[in-house]
Amino acid sequence: MSADGVEVPVQSLSEHIVEVVSDSGEGAQKCGQAFGAIAARQGKGVWTVEIIPAEIQPPARSIPGASGNRVRLAGHAVSNGGDEADLVVAFNEQVLLSRWRAGELKSGGIIFLEDKWRQDADPGIALAYAQVYDELCAAGFRVHEVPIQAECQRQRPDSARGANMFVLGLLCALYSLNPELGRKQVALIFAAKESSLIEANQQLFDAGHAWALAHLNFRFEIPSPPASEPQVVLNGNAALALGVVASGMECCAMYPITPATTASHYLSDIFEAVGGHVHQAEDEIAACCYAIGASYAGRCAVTITSGPGYSLKQEALGLAVMGEIPLVVVDVQRGGPSTGQPTKVEQGDLLQACFGGHGDAPKIVLAAATIEDCFYSMITARKLAETFNTVVVVLSDANLATSQQPFPRPRFQSDWLAPPPDMDPAAQPQHPYAWDARTGLGPRPIPGQAGGMYTLTGLAHDSHGHVVYDPDQNQEGLRYRSLKLAALQHALQRPEVHGDPDGELLVIGWGSTKGAIEEAVQRLRAQGHRIGSLHLRFIQPMPSGLGELMGQYRQVMTVENNWCDRLDDELITPENRRMSNLALLLRAKYLVDVDCWSEVRGQPSKPRSIVQAIASRLASGSQT
Amino acid sequence: MSADGVEVPVQSLSEHIVEVVSDSGEGAQKCGQAFGAIAARQGKGVWTVEIIPAEIQPPARSIPGASGNRVRLAGHAVSNGGDEADLVVAFNEQVLLSRWRAGELKSGGIIFLEDKWRQDADPGIALAYAQVYDELCAAGFRVHEVPIQAECQRQRPDSARGANMFVLGLLCALYSLNPELGRKQVALIFAAKESSLIEANQQLFDAGHAWALAHLNFRFEIPSPPASEPQVVLNGNAALALGVVASGMECCAMYPITPATTASHYLSDIFEAVGGHVHQAEDEIAACCYAIGASYAGRCAVTITSGPGYSLKQEALGLAVMGEIPLVVVDVQRGGPSTGQPTKVEQGDLLQACFGGHGDAPKIVLAAATIEDCFYSMITARKLAETFNTVVVVLSDANLATSQQPFPRPRFQSDWLAPPPDMDPAAQPQHPYAWDARTGLGPRPIPGQAGGMYTLTGLAHDSHGHVVYDPDQNQEGLRYRSLKLAALQHALQRPEVHGDPDGELLVIGWGSTKGAIEEAVQRLRAQGHRIGSLHLRFIQPMPSGLGELMGQYRQVMTVENNWCDRLDDELITPENRRMSNLALLLRAKYLVDVDCWSEVRGQPSKPRSIVQAIASRLASGSQT
Amino acid sequence: MSSTTPICFLRVENPHHEIQDYQRGMPRWCPGCGDNAILASVQRLCRDEQLPPEKTVCVSGIGCSSRLPHYMNSYGVHGIHGRAFPIAQGIKVNRPDLAVFVTTGDGDCCSIGTAHWIHALRYNTDLTVLLHDNRIYGLTKKQASPTSRLGLRTNTTPRGALLEPLNPLTVSLGVTNVSFVAQVVDWIPDLLHDLVRLAYHHKGFALIRILQRCPHFMDDEFEPWVRNPDRVLVLEHPDGITLDPGLGKIYRNRQKHDLHDIHAARKIASSTDPIPVGLLYCNSDVPSYEALRRPAVPNSASAVARLLDQEFDKFTIWPAEHE
Amino acid sequence: MSSTTPICFLRVENPHHEIQDYQRGMPRWCPGCGDNAILASVQRLCRDEQLPPEKTVCVSGIGCSSRLPHYMNSYGVHGIHGRAFPIAQGIKVNRPDLAVFVTTGDGDCCSIGTAHWIHALRYNTDLTVLLHDNRIYGLTKKQASPTSRLGLRTNTTPRGALLEPLNPLTVSLGVTNVSFVAQVVDWIPDLLHDLVRLAYHHKGFALIRILQRCPHFMDDEFEPWVRNPDRVLVLEHPDGITLDPGLGKIYRNRQKHDLHDIHAARKIASSTDPIPVGLLYCNSDVPSYEALRRPAVPNSASAVARLLDQEFDKFTIWPAEHE
Ligand SMILES: Cc1ncc(C[n+]2csc(CCOP(=O)(O)OP(=O)(O)O)c2C)c(N)n1
Ligand SMILES: Cc1ncc(C[n+]2csc(CCOP(=O)(O)OP(=O)(O)O)c2C)c(N)n1
Numbered sequence A, B: 001m002s003a004d005g006v007e008v009p010v011q012s013l014s015e016h017i018v019e020v021v022s023d024s025g026e027g028a029q030k031c032g033q034a035f036g037a038i039a040a041r042q043g044k045g046v047w048t049v050e051i052i053p054a055e056i057q058p059p060a061r062s063i064p065g066a067s068g069n070r071v072r073l074a075g076h077a078v079s080n081g082g083d084e085a086d087l088v089v090a091f092n093e094q095v096l097l098s099r100w101r102a103g104e105l106k107s108g109g110i111i112f113l114e115d116k117w118r119q120d121a122d123p124g125i126a127l128a129y130a131q132v133y134d135e136l137c138a139a140g141f142r143v144h145e146v147p148i149q150a151e152c153q154r155q156r157p158d159s160a161r162g163a164n165m166f167v168l169g170l171l172c173a174l175y176s177l178n179p180e181l182g183r184k185q186v187a188l189i190f191a192a193k194e195s196s197l198i199e200a201n202q203q204l205f206d207a208g209h210a211w212a213l214a215h216l217n218f219r220f221e222i223p224s225p226p227a228s229e230p231q232v233v234l235n236g237n238a239a240l241a242l243g244v245v246a247s248g249m250e251c252c253a254m255y256p257i258t259p260a261t262t263a264s265h266y267l268s269d270i271f272e273a274v275g276g277h278v279h280q281a282e283d284e285i286a287a288c289c290y291a292i293g294a295s296y297a298g299r300c301a302v303t304i305t306s307g308p309g310y311s312l313k314q315e316a317l318g319l320a321v322m323g324e325i326p327l328v329v330v331d332v333q334r335g336g337p338s339t340g341q342p343t344k345v346e347q348g349d350l351l352q353a354c355f356g357g358h359g360d361a362p363k364i365v366l367a368a369a370t371i372e373d374c375f376y377s378m379i380t381a382r383k384l385a386e387t388f389n390t391v392v393v394v395l396s397d398a399n400l401a402t403s404q405q406p407f408p409r410p411r412f413q414s415d416w417l418a419p420p421p422d423m424d425p426a427a428q429p430q431h432p433y434a435w436d437a438r439t440g441l442g443p444r445p446i447p448g449q450a451g452g453m454y455t456l457t458g459l460a461h462d463s464h465g466h467v468v469y470d471p472d473q474n475q476e477g478l479r480y481r482s483l484k485l486a487a488l489q490h491a492l493q494r495p496e497v498h499g500d501p502d503g504e505l506l507v508i509g510w511g512s513t514k515g516a517i518e519e520a521v522q523r524l525r526a527q528g529h530r531i532g533s534l535h536l537r538f539i540q541p542m543p544s545g546l547g548e549l550m551g552q553y554r555q556v557m558t559v560e561n562n563w564c565d566r567l568d569d570e571l572i573t574p575e576n577r578r579m580s581n582l583a584l585l586l587r588a589k590y591l592v593d594v595d596c597w598s599e600v601r602g603q604p605s606k607p608r609s610i611v612q613a614i615a616s617r618l619a620s621g622s623q624t
Numbered sequence C, D: 001m002s003s004t005t006p007i008c009f010l011r012v013e014n015p016h017h018e019i020q021d022y023q024r025g026m027p028r029w030c031p032g033c034g035d036n037a038i039l040a041s042v043q044r045l046c047r048d049e050q051l052p053p054e055k056t057v058c059v060s061g062i063g064c065s066s067r068l069p070h071y072m073n074s075y076g077v078h079g080i081h082g083r084a085f086p087i088a089q090g091i092k093v094n095r096p097d098l099a100v101f102v103t104t105g106d107g108d109c110c111s112i113g114t115a116h117w118i119h120a121l122r123y124n125t126d127l128t129v130l131l132h133d134n135r136i137y138g139l140t141k142k143q144a145s146p147t148s149r150l151g152l153r154t155n156t157t158p159r160g161a162l163l164e165p166l167n168p169l170t171v172s173l174g175v176t177n178v179s180f181v182a183q184v185v186d187w188i189p190d191l192l193h194d195l196v197r198l199a200y201h202h203k204g205f206a207l208i209r210i211l212q213r214c215p216h217f218m219d220d221e222f223e224p225w226v227r228n229p230d231r232v233l234v235l236e237h238p239d240g241i242t243l244d245p246g247l248g249k250i251y252r253n254r255q256k257h258d259l260h261d262i263h264a265a266r267k268i269a270s271s272t273d274p275i276p277v278g279l280l281y282c283n284s285d286v287p288s289y290e291a292l293r294r295p296a297v298p299n300s301a302s303a304v305a306r307l308l309d310q311e312f313d314k315f316t317i318w319p320a321e322h323e
C-alpha cells in the first residue's frame, strides 16, 4: 500500500540490474554495496560491480568522475554483472550521462535523478541539467526526479551528508526488501562510528523508504530461491586474502599497486591473528625476494601484485624456478601495457605468466574464474608450490578483485594447511635436488635441518646444488624442472563442458569471463544453437583431453579480454593476425584453428556482447 | 723440406679444425685467435670459437679451467665451428682431458701435448700426465709430445711466458702458412707494448716454426679460394658495436653483464669519436630508462644486455611501446634460466622477447644469424625503431658474441644514418599520436619543436597524448600499436630457402645456428636426401608466405638451442610436451605440425648433431 | 641525422610568455592538495625565466604528484613508478639545451626509486628536482611511505607504521657529489618559489624536498606547523634565501646557515621540529654529468665514415695479402 | 604446518665444531684475493661462536664476492645481482632462530642493490653484512663500480672513471635507523675478525665495509696503504675495537672515537686517507625488524580456523535470515 492508501501493483521480476552513481566521495559505492548485501541476505542471487573513477579526486559533476556500484539481483544465482542496467539512481546528471555514453543503460530503463540541479544558482549547471533531462526523456528513459537532498535536509538540516542512505531506503522499498535488514545494514556500515551517527543514517534510510512508498506508483519483487547453506558475500580480493590465511601461509610480501593492494590491506588487518605478517617492501623486486627468502627458510610465502609489478618480478621468479623454491605469486591483472588503465579489467598478462623471464623457467599458471576461486586458489597454489617446489602464478583481475557475489561459506579443513616440513636430521647428507627420474620431484631441505645443508644458486647446478659447467648436467636440470609440469598435467582433471557436449561451436575462456560466457552460451542454446563452453583454470600445464573435446565441435573460439587483431582491418590477414593469449596457446598445442574474439574495453565483457560475438562466428562459420 | 733435408709430404686438406687449450692466463686464446687471423689473411675460410672457462681464475690444471680457442679453417667459407677437432695443442693434459670428455676431439685425431709434466717434481702430477697420455694413445689418438717450455726457455731463459707464441709458430709451419704474416701478427698483438717484447715473441714464434720443420714428418696445406673483396674478421660483439656507430646512434646505455658487455667495452673505447657516449647506469632498469629519455629527446638510443638484464627491463620496455618511443634493445642471450650459464650459448629468450611484459606490448623482434648480421642489424633496427616508433629487440647470443669470421668489409653509406629529425615548428599544434588509420604510424614530436608539445605517458591515451578512460579509446590505442607490426609484415621479404625447395623435410632455425644447420642440410643432401632449411631473421612480425613454404615439405622441424621436452621421457606426451620457442610460434601461426629438436648444452650445435637429429626425424617420419 | 649540438630552428617571433602559456588543462588534485602550490611555483619560474615551453621538459614517475607534467604546457614524460631520474638524465645529457624538471613523490623517489635517486645525486646531472613529500602513498590510497611517521595508521599499517621515517635530506647529504639540497613547505609559496628559482639556476642536480599537504589522506599532518610559524626554522644565507620583511615578520624563527658546510647541513637536516626550510647545502664546483659527457666532436656522416674506416682497418684482410 | 616458533628437532649429540666444519670445497678466487680473508674471518667467527652449521645461512648476490656462500658448509643462498638483502630479510624475519650473514660486492650493494641496501639499513633486520669493496666489478671483468676511484681506467671507462667514488659509509650513516656501521681492510685479519664478531653480536643490521684487494684487476690499488700502516687510522672505543699490544705497535695511528655520536661518525666516514678502520657508529636501541614483526601468536590450525570463522561471520548470509 502506498502512503495514501492506494494499492500499488508489485511487479514480479526474475532479475534486475540496478546502478547507483554519484561523484566520488558522495557514497554511491557504499549505497550500492549495502543494497547488494541486503538483497543477498534476503536470499537473492547478487553480483555487485564497482564503478570506479580513474582519479582520486575527479572534478565534481564530470563524466570521468562517475563513481558507484552496479548491483545485479535475481531470483537465481548470478555469475556476472549482466548487460545494461534496468534502473539507475544518479546524484547528478553528468555521472548519469557518463553511464549512458558508456552504453551501460538499457534503453527505456528507469532513472531516478536528484532534482536539486534544476534550480542551481549557477545557470550553466541548471541548463546542463535540464538539457540532459530532456534528452533522456526524449530517448525514452522513464526519468523520475527525486528531491534527494531536499528530503534529507528536512530530516537533518545540519548535515549535507547521508543522501546515499536515503537512496538505500528508497531502493529497499522499491524492491520490496525487508527494511529491518536495511536498518541493520546501516548499523553495520557505521559500526566503527558513534551511535548517534548510526541513528541519523537510519533516519535517512527510513525517510527514503517512506518517500518511495508515498510517491512511487510501482514496485518490484524478485523471488528468493530457497537457500540451504550459509553463503558469504565477498569481493575477490577479500576472498584471496582469506584464502592466504586458509592455506596456512604466514608471510605475504608486497608493494602497493592497484588493483591488487586491497587484498594486502585486508591481510594486513587480520594476518597477525594467525602469526602471519604482511611485509611492505621497498619495491616489487624486493617483495618477491623477501618471499623467496621466507620460502627458502621454510615458510612458503605469497607475493601479490598487478601487471607492472609482475613485470618487475621476472628476474626474481627465475631464481625461484631455478632454485626450486615454492612460491605463490598473485597477479591481479589490470589494463595494460605500461601504466595502462590501473583500475580497469584486462586479461593481458597470460603470455607473460607463461613465458616471462629469460631462459626456460617453467611455472605453474592458474587462473581464478570466480570469486570463490580466489579463495580456494590460494590453498591449491600453496599445495602445488610445495609439492612441485616451484613458482605458482595465480591470475586474477580487476573484475574479480572488486566484484561481490555470494558463495557457499567455506568450512575450514585442517588438510588445507600443509603438513609441517620434515625437519628431522637427514640420516645421510641429503641432495637438495635429488630429482626423481620420472617426475623431477625432489626433497626440500630447510635451514635448521642437519645434513641438508646446501647453497641455493641461480647458476646451473647438479643434484647436490653444486655449480656445474657440464653440458649434460645443464640439460639435466632443465629437463627435471620441465618434467614437473608434465607430472602435474597427468594429475589434472579434464575440465567440464558447460552446455552441449558437442555441436556447432565451443567457446573457451579463462578468468573472470566465466559467468558472462556461460550466460551467453545459455542464451544461445535457448535460441536453439548447439554450443558449449569450457573454462580453463589450469593454463600451464593444461589439463589433457582438450583436443578431443575441441574435436566435438565444428568451430572453436576463445573469448578473452586481451588484444587480438581485427580481421576487418585492411592490413590484417589471417597470417599476420596477432591472436589473443589463450587462443595462441591452444593453437600451438592442438593445431586446431581456434579463433578468438576479444574486447579490451576496461570493462567486464557483457553476456550480450559475447552472444553477438558467438552468433556472428556461427553465422560466418556456417557460410564456409 | 724438413731441417735435415728430408722432403716431408704435404697433405692437402679441404678443411681442418684446430684447438689450442691451456690454463686460463697462459695465452691459448691469443694463440688461437692469431692463428685464425693469419689463416684468414692468407685467404682461408675461418671460424674461431672461444673456449671460455667459467670462472675468472679456475684452479690450474683443472677440467673446468680449459681456456683457449677452436679454429676451423677451410678452403671455402665456413659458417660455424664444425664438429670435432682434428688437431689439438694442449698446454697440460687436464685441459686436454676436458676437451676429450666434452666430446670435442675427433677419434684418432692429432694431439700436441706439452711434455714437461712427465718430469714434474710433484709425483702426483707426473703420474696424472702419464696416465692420460697412455689413455689417449690407447684410445687411438696420435699424440705428439712437445717440449714447449724447454724450447722456449732455451730461447729466453729469463722468462716463463710466451709458450703460446711458440705454439703459433709450430702451427704456422704445420699448416704451411706464410711465416712473414705470422711475425706481423705477433707484432700486432704486442703493438701496445715495448718493441723488445715484440722481438722476443717473434723469436719464440720462429723457434716454434723451426721446431716443427725440424721434428715433424707431416705437414698440411689448405687451399685458399681466390678472394676479390676485402674482408673483416670480427666477433659478433665487435660487429655489433661498429653497427651502432654505423647506424648513427649516439647513445648507448647499459649495465655490465656477460656476454653482452664486451660490445659496450668496445663502444666505450671508440664512441666518443663520433660524439656518442656509453652510459653505464646503476642497473638495467636505469639503463633502459636513460635510453628512453635519450630517444624521447630525439637521440635514438640503444641498450645492450643479456638475459637477466633483459628480464629486468620488461616494465620500462612497456613504457617505450606505449609511448611509441623508438628504442633498440640488444639481448645477447646466455644460458638460463636465472644466472644459468653466463658464458654459454643458449637461445632461451625468444618467447620473452615476443611476449615479455604485462598487457599487449607489441615489439619488433629480430635475430642476428651471423656475425655480419650483428653489424647490419643495428642499422636496420634503428631504422625500424624510428619508422615504427617502437621497440626493436635484437637477439644475439654468446656464440655470435665471441666467434670470429671474415665477412665482406662494409662500405659506409650515408643512408645508414637516419635523416635529421624534423624540428620545424609545427604549422599547427601537432598530435603526437596522429595515427595513420591504416598503418598505425604517426609523427614523433621532439622537444625543442614548437607546436609539438605533449606529455608522454604510460597511461592509456588518445592521439593527443591525453589520458583517456574511455573504453573505445583504450582499444584504439591497442589497435594502432598492434597494426604497426602488420604494416611491417607487409614490407618483409619472404626468406630464401637453402637447399631443396621442396621435399622430405624443412628445417627452420633462427639465430646463431644458421651455419651449422645449413652445413647439416648440405651433408644430408649429399647423402641423397631432399631437404631444405629456412632461417628467420624477423621473428615478430614474421615474413609472410612461410605457410606455403612449409607446405612444400612432408615434415617441418625447428632446430633450436632452447629447451623442449623429450618424447622419450615417460611422462611426456605429444599433448603436454613443451615445445621449443620458434616451434611454438610457428605452430600457433600456421597450425602446421612443426616438430622441434633442441639441445641446450651451452655449446653451439654441431653440424654432426643436427645431421643426426634430422636423419632420425626423417627415419621416424617415413615410418608413419 | 641529428647532431649533438643543441638542435636549433628558426624562431620567427620571440613572444613574451605569460603564466597561462605554461598551463595545460585543469589539475585533477584534491582541493587543498599541496601539489597545486608546487605546480604554480614551477609555472611562475618558467614565466619569470621566460623559458620557451617547447624547450622545457617535466619528467615524473607515478603518483598523484607525478601527474604534474600533464598540467604543464611543455614537453613532458609521465614515466613509470620510481624511474623519473634515469629518464630525465637521458634527456638532459643528450639535450643539454633543454630545461628539465623532475617531479616525484616520497614513494616514487624514496621507496621504489631509491637506487636512482642516490645515483642521480652522484651523477649530478643538471635537473631541478621537486620531491613532493606528503608522507604517504596518495594515488594508491593510503599506504605507508618511507617517510610516514612512526605509528601512522595506513592501509598497510593498520596498527601504526612500524619504522621511524626515512629522512631524505640526511640520505642525500651522505652521497658523494651531492651539490644542492633544500627543504621547504608547500604552504609558504614565496619561499617555495625562491628555492625553485635557486634550484633552477644551480648547474647540477638540485633537490628540493617539499613537505606537501595531502588533505585527502593526511588531514592535519602538518597543521601544527602550518598554524605555528615558530615551528618553521628559516635558514638564511646570502647565496640561499633571505626573507623579505613581510615574511620575516611571520617567520621569526631564523638562523644563519653556512650552506657550503656539509657537516652543518647534515646536522640541521636531522631536525624535524622545528622544520628547517631553506637551502641546506650547495656546492657549485661539482661538475655536472652532461658537462663530463659533452661530446668533443658532433656526430656527422663524415665522422662516422672516418671512425668505421679506422676501426675496420684493424680487422681487414685485403685480397692482395695472400697473393 | 610449520609454526613460527623456532623449528626444533632432537639433537642427538652436540658436537664441537672445528674450522673445517664450516668449510666447503676449494674457494675459486684468484691468489691473493681479499675475499679469502673475509671467508676465513666468517668461518673463524662460526667456530668461535660454535654456530651450528645447519642454523647458519649465508646470503649473497652475484659477483666474485658473492661466491662466498658456496664455500661455507652451511645453508646458503647465492641469489641474484643486487638482491641479497631482501632475500636475507625474508629468511631472518621468518626464522629469527637462524644466524644470517650477507656477503655482497660494491657493485652488488652500491649499484644495482642500492635501494635494498638503504631500506635494509632502515628495516634494521639482524644481519651481519660484509660489503666486499674492491672498487671494481670483478666477476664481469673490470668495469667501473660506484666506488671506483676518479680516473680509474676500466673497460667501461677507458679514459678514466668520470665521477668521484660513492662513499658507502656516509650514505649508510644518513639513513634513519642505521644501527651499526664499520670499516676495515682485508689485510688486517685480526681487526677484520674483531669487527665481524662485533657485527655478529649486534642485534640489528650490522654493515662492515671491507676494503678488499683484487690483485687480478686492481693490482696496487691498496698497496700504499698496505705498506704504510700509518695511513690506516684505527678508531678505538671500549664498545668497539681496541688494538692488542702487538697490532698496536704496527698501527700507531689511532684515535678514540665515540661510536655513539652519529655526527662524529659522519665526519670520520668522509675521510679516505688515512683509511679509518673500526666501528664508526653503533646504536643498540634501534629495534630490529624481526622483533617488530615477532608474531604474538604462533600459526596453528586452530588459530586459522578461528580467524576464518570470525571473518566469515562478517560476510555471511545465513539461510535463516530471509525466511
Ligand atoms: C611498478 C609499479 N609499482 C607500483 C605502482 C603503484 N603505485 C602508483 S603510485 C604509487 C605510490 C605513490 O606514492 P608517492 O610516490 O608518494 O606519490 P603521491 O601519490 O603520494 O603523490 C604506487 C605504489 C605502479 N604504478 N607501478
Ligand atoms: C641482473 C644482472 N645484471 C648484471 C649481472 C652481471 N654481473 C654479475 S656480477 C656483477 C658486478 C660484480 O661486481 P661486485 O658486486 O663489485 O662484485 P665483485 O665481482 O667485484 O666481487 C655484474 C654486473 C648479473 N649477473 N645480473
Ligand code: SF4
Pocket (backbone or CB within 6 Å): A056, A057, C028, C029, C030, C032, C033, C034, C035, C064, C065, C134, C138, C139, C213, C214, C215, C216, C217
Ligand atoms: S590524495 Fe592527497 S596527494 Fe593525492 S591529490 Fe589528493 S590531496 Fe593531493
Ligand code: SF4
Pocket (backbone or CB within 6 Å): B056, B057, D028, D029, D030, D032, D033, D034, D035, D064, D065, D134, D138, D139, D213, D214, D215, D216, D217
Ligand atoms: S677478479 Fe678480483 S675480486 Fe675476483 S676473485 Fe680475482 S682477485 Fe678476487
Ligand SMILES: [Mg+2]
Pocket (backbone or CB within 6 Å): C063, C105, C106, C107, C132, C133, C134, C135, C136, C137, C138, C145
Ligand atoms: Mg606521497
Ligand SMILES: [Mg+2]
Pocket (backbone or CB within 6 Å): D063, D105, D106, D107, D132, D133, D134, D135, D136, D137, D138, D145
Ligand atoms: Mg667489486
